[in-house]
Amino acid sequence: MPRGGKRSGAGRPKGTGKYSEPTKAIRVPESMVERILEFARSGGFKLPLYGGKVAAGCPAPTDDYIEGMLDLSEQLIRDPASTFFVRVTGYSMINAGIHPDDILIVDRSIEARHGKIIIAAIDGELTVKRLHKKAGEVRLMPENDDFEPIEIAPEETLHIWGTVTNVIHTV
Incomplete structure (x- = not known):
């Protein structure tokens, strides 16, 4: 009988864990574990980006439309x-x-x-x-x-x- 590897029917059904989606095991440095867990718990660091623009001159009508979510690291850090x-x-x-x-x-x-x-x-x-x-x-x-x-x-x-x-x- 072979040892190790994936066994049919073993483990928790996909998508039933605390993240409600399939997960993947990864290796990370021990010094980063807490920061990575905090990132996962918070759902990342994306904040709402509103579609309207704010006037730097005369006041303009407001727009409550959220254009999307913005991750500052994607905007500010190229490499x-x-x-x-x-x-x-x-x-x-x-x-x-x-x-x-x-x-x-x-x-x-x-x-x-x-x-x-x-x-x-x-x-x-x-x-x-x-x-x-x-x-x-x-x-x-x-x-x-x-x-x-x-x-x-x-x-x-x-x-x-x-x-x-x-x-x-x-x-």
Whole structure:
């Protein structure tokens, strides 16, 4: 008689468990079990997205139609394996809408090109600035006139950690 494997008629009938649908056994790191269970219990992290738009000028009539459910991670994170979050200190990027205590979403897989806002380490110290590459020169530009651009000298070590994709800003 063979051992192991699926046996006809064994187990709970499909769809009769606490999730009211078929389930699948998976292996996950023990450190993530509680977070995964909480996610499953809550039904995910999707919130309602209303179909109407809100006017930033004159008031407009309201629309109570729910367009669908919105998962912020699907909207804000393109590549989860290469994305991280970092909290901001200081005022050098205030004119770009980046304020102290904001959370930046940073993607390491996006190429750091001229004009992009990046997280960089200069000789081991982190900063958030707009990347300026021109004629072989590299500068990190603030978005506040009270701050000076950072010129990257040939003897300095510049390491770009990633490109800022979104800002989470509390109002």
